[in-house]
Amino acid sequence: MQRRDFITSTAVGATALAFTGCRRAEEKQTIYINKGKKVRLKLATSWPAHFPIMGTGVDEFAKRCGELSGGTLEIKVYPKNILVPALQVFDATSAAQIDAFHSGVYYWKGKNSAFSLFGGMPLGLTSEEMITWFKFGGGYDLWREMYAKFNLYPLIGGTTGPQMGGWFKKEINSLADLQGLKMRIPGLGGEVMKRLGVNPILLPAGDIFTSLERGTIDATEWVGPYLDKMMGFDKAASFYYTGWHEPGSILEVTFNKARWEKLSSEHQAIITVATEEMTSNMLQEFRYKNAQALQEMPANVQVKVFPKEVMDAAKKALGEVLTDESIKSDDFKRVLASYEAFVKLNKPWNDISTKNFLEIRG
Amino acid sequence: MQRRDFITSTAVGATALAFTGCRRAEEKQTIYINKGKKVRLKLATSWPAHFPIMGTGVDEFAKRCGELSGGTLEIKVYPKNILVPALQVFDATSAAQIDAFHSGVYYWKGKNSAFSLFGGMPLGLTSEEMITWFKFGGGYDLWREMYAKFNLYPLIGGTTGPQMGGWFKKEINSLADLQGLKMRIPGLGGEVMKRLGVNPILLPAGDIFTSLERGTIDATEWVGPYLDKMMGFDKAASFYYTGWHEPGSILEVTFNKARWEKLSSEHQAIITVATEEMTSNMLQEFRYKNAQALQEMPANVQVKVFPKEVMDAAKKALGEVLTDESIKSDDFKRVLASYEAFVKLNKPWNDISTKNFLEIRG
Numbered sequence: 001m002q003r004r005d006f007i008t009s010t011a012v013g014a015t016a017l018a019f020t021g022c023r024r025a026e027e028k029q030t031i032y033i034n035k036g037k038k039v040r041l042k043l044a045t046s047w048p049a050h051f052p053i054m055g056t057g058v059d060e061f062a063k064r065c066g067e068l069s070g071g072t073l074e075i076k077v078y079p080k081n082i083l084v085p086a087l088q089v090f091d092a093t094s095a096a097q098i099d100a101f102h103s104g105v106y107y108w109k110g111k112n113s114a115f116s117l118f119g120g121m122p123l124g125l126t127s128e129e130m131i132t133w134f135k136f137g138g139g140y141d142l143w144r145e146m147y148a149k150f151n152l153y154p155l156i157g158g159t160t161g162p163q164m165g166g167w168f169k170k171e172i173n174s175l176a177d178l179q180g181l182k183m184r185i186p187g188l189g190g191e192v193m194k195r196l197g198v199n200p201i202l203l204p205a206g207d208i209f210t211s212l213e214r215g216t217i218d219a220t221e222w223v224g225p226y227l228d229k230m231m232g233f234d235k236a237a238s239f240y241y242t243g244w245h246e247p248g249s250i251l252e253v254t255f256n257k258a259r260w261e262k263l264s265s266e267h268q269a270i271i272t273v274a275t276e277e278m279t280s281n282m283l284q285e286f287r288y289k290n291a292q293a294l295q296e297m298p299a300n301v302q303v304k305v306f307p308k309e310v311m312d313a314a315k316k317a318l319g320e321v322l323t324d325e326s327i328k329s330d331d332f333k334r335v336l337a338s339y340e341a342f343v344k345l346n347k348p349w350n351d352i353s354t355k356n357f358l359e360i361r362g
Numbered sequence: 363m364q365r366r367d368f369i370t371s372t373a374v375g376a377t378a379l380a381f382t383g384c385r386r387a388e389e390k391q392t393i394y395i396n397k398g399k400k401v402r403l404k405l406a407t408s409w410p411a412h413f414p415i416m417g418t419g420v421d422e423f424a425k426r427c428g429e430l431s432g433g434t435l436e437i438k439v440y441p442k443n444i445l446v447p448a449l450q451v452f453d454a455t456s457a458a459q460i461d462a463f464h465s466g467v468y469y470w471k472g473k474n475s476a477f478s479l480f481g482g483m484p485l486g487l488t489s490e491e492m493i494t495w496f497k498f499g500g501g502y503d504l505w506r507e508m509y510a511k512f513n514l515y516p517l518i519g520g521t522t523g524p525q526m527g528g529w530f531k532k533e534i535n536s537l538a539d540l541q542g543l544k545m546r547i548p549g550l551g552g553e554v555m556k557r558l559g560v561n562p563i564l565l566p567a568g569d570i571f572t573s574l575e576r577g578t579i580d581a582t583e584w585v586g587p588y589l590d591k592m593m594g595f596d597k598a599a600s601f602y603y604t605g606w607h608e609p610g611s612i613l614e615v616t617f618n619k620a621r622w623e624k625l626s627s628e629h630q631a632i633i634t635v636a637t638e639e640m641t642s643n644m645l646q647e648f649r650y651k652n653a654q655a656l657q658e659m660p661a662n663v664q665v666k667v668f669p670k671e672v673m674d675a676a677k678k679a680l681g682e683v684l685t686d687e688s689i690k691s692d693d694f695k696r697v698l699a700s701y702e703a704f705v706k707l708n709k710p711w712n713d714i715s716t717k718n719f720l721e722i723r724g
Contacts, residue, residue, distance in 0.1 A: 064631065064635065067627065067628060067631040068430060068628065068631050068632055068635060070628050123722070123723050124723075126716065126719070126720075128490060128645070128646075128649070129649070131642065131646055132646040132649045132650050135643070135646050135650075136646060136647065136649075136650035137650065161715070161716075162715040162716055162719050164715075224715070225711070242714050242715070242718045242719070242722070243715060243718075243719055244719065244722055244723075247719050247723070265429065266429060266430065266432050269426065269429040269430050270430055272639075273426065273430060273635040273636060273638065273639045274635060276635065276638050276639040276642050277634075277635045277638040277639075279642070280493065280638050280641070280642055281497070283490070284490075284493055284494040284497050284498060285498065287490070287491070287494045287498075287708070287711070288494050288497075288498035288499065288707075290711050290715070291707045291708050291710070291711035291712075292707065294710055294711045294714070295707065295710065303714050305718060305722070306722075311722055345650075345653045345654065345657065346649070346653050348653070348656055348657065349587070349649070349652050349653035349656045350653075350720070352526075352604050352656070352665050353523070353524040353526075353586070353604070353605060353652070354488065354523075354524055354716075354720065355720040355721075356604045356605075356667060357488070357524050357604070357605055357606065357609050358488075358712070358716070358717040358720065359717075360485070360604070360606055360667070360668075360673055361485050361486075361606075361609070
């Protein structure tokens with residue numbers, strides 16, 4: 001590795017030098033120093049301070065970068081709306097007002113519809129499969145190419161694992177039961193639901209519980225048992241549907257590209273492996289805490305699977321959405337082609353390995 | 363973080379000091395230095411040099427430690443039988459003849475039967491679930507406590523993902539078809555198969571293909587499509603059974619504990635995150651290359667699922683093996699209790715999330 005770091009004598013180092021003189025210090029080899037110039041980066045998130053798993057995950061990531069670099073890489077995490085509004089972190093990083101952000105990839109569909117595919121797809125790849133696509137199936141190359149046009153360099157920065165399908169006040173026994181239902185559901189999932197007759201509503205996080213409780217909305221999706229329970233949804237609705245529309249949502253730690261390229265290769269490596277640890281820890285923390293929260297659900301909560309009729313219609317509607325988006329955007333079409341090539345490669349192996357094993361295990 | 367590193371002036375640094383004098387160097391802050399004493403560690407593996415995925419994975423891990431530390435942490439990887447025979451790496455590290463090893467946890471059952479549980483269990487947790495158990499379910503605490511008695515400090519160092527059930531020369535349609543079959547199958551899987559009437563055989567890797575081809579053995583398990591195809595098994599047998607006995611085998615990077623504790627907290631952190639990256643990369647590389655290899659299997663290969671009768675008998679036999687081992691060893695009983703508590707917690711969530719989603723996705 002080519003080292004691009006140069007010495008910054010610390011106060012301790014300078015004191016040692018002053019007391020012992022240069023040659024003696026060299027012989028004794030006991031001067032305490034930093035290994036390079038201290039780099040301070042500002043990272044803004046789309047979450048409240050220390051928000052469970054997502055927020056604590058990025059806190060740990062920043063701390064880890066400090067540990068790995070011997071304190072030469074200091075990443076200061078700013079919760080949403082402190083430096084930058086939650087959903088302006090992309091623009092602020094692109095414009096180099098801040099150095100980096102931590103957010104969900106699904107938020108940036110308005111920038112380029114293709115970006116939604118890097119965040120995950122309804123009825124698509126799981127978190128683990130998404131990461132394989134990024135690393136081995138060409139996903140990272142496309143993501144970085146397309147983000148580069150916004151002067152951004154993205155890294156996977158956590159993932160939620162499989163999410164739930166959402167909370168409904170009434171049981172869904174047929175497609176007919178979905179007609180006109182007001183449901184808080186964003187993204188591609190919302191577009192599919194719209195084609196199934198649902199009225200998708202966007203609401204700020206703080207308003208969802210009250211809207212559901214009062215019946216202003218009939219249903220909402222959020223994440224999974226752990227975070228959903230924190231929102232109190234089990235007190236406002238009883239029918240908890242299994243997941244289909246967010247099987248593996250990808251979060252990102254994304255840097256201003258010019259800033260990233262100015263980092264030493266050592267600091268780049270440190271950030272990269274720290275995001276790997278963050279991604280693994282987040283996935284496992286979600287698994288563990290979702291399992292715990294599910295166990296603690298009150299007795300009124302009934303876990304339900306959508307009728308086959310609904311899922312079949314969702315698959316058909318998703319196909320239409322993807323076709324429409326591919327016609328509108330060449331980027332979308334290119335990313336979808338890469339994604340679908342990996343889906344095709346992965347499916348036979350997943351069918352005879354993980355899927356088959358989970359059936360055998362019982 | 364408490365820094366425990368002290369300067370070792372490098373040749374470049376020493377030269378710069380000599381030329382510029384101490385005060386000027388401090389002011390200019392341009393002396394090139396290492397951040398601490400160079401640490402050199404010897405790590406022996408149980409694999410041939412650069413063995414695909416396992417061997418290349420540990421090569422990348424060592425390289426990454428160098429990058430992350432600015433070259434101050436040099437881990438030299440010794441393939442099997444260079445410094446230490448493949449299956450003596452545990453003892454050699456325990457005795458501090460080498461600093462660390464990379465191997466499969468299932469090899470050390472003879473040291474303590476409980477260790478087999480840290481390596482994975484037939485019909486048990488997947489790789490991803492195993493890691494959750496280690497990190498959140500108490501697995502790491504028990505592993506480290508029990509390895510400490512051997513003066514060892516273990517880290518997860520990769521995992522294979524779901525393995526296949528093995529290659530059979532004849533189709534297995536019933537329990538009767540297993541009677542007297544000579545099969546190369548080690549570990550807990552072998553013990554279960556023994557109770558089902560199979561004659562489990564241990565063979566060196568280099569002898570398996572010829573034994574299968576000549577009919578000296580009737581069946582063998584190995585890993586999955588990618589590595590199995592490299593062994594040529596598709597040319598010696600046609601019935602390829604889906605997996606049940608190694609759903610998520612754990613590999614380890616394990617250090618001599620006293621040596622580990624002498625490392626700076628920075629080097630410890632570097633090694634820890636580098637194993638996280640290694641584990642993620644290995645799992646994804648296995649997924650991708652198994653998917654590719656499965657696609658390229660010759661037409662004679664038929665993928666089969668064991669009859670329900672066989673899997674039911676395997677579950678029953680496994681229960682007996684676990685009961686027997688628990689009676690013999692308190693350590694085994696303790697680890698099994700922790701493992702089973704996590705299985706119980708995880709199952710309802712996995713059933714309604716990953717398992718259910720894979721069924722819905724189709």
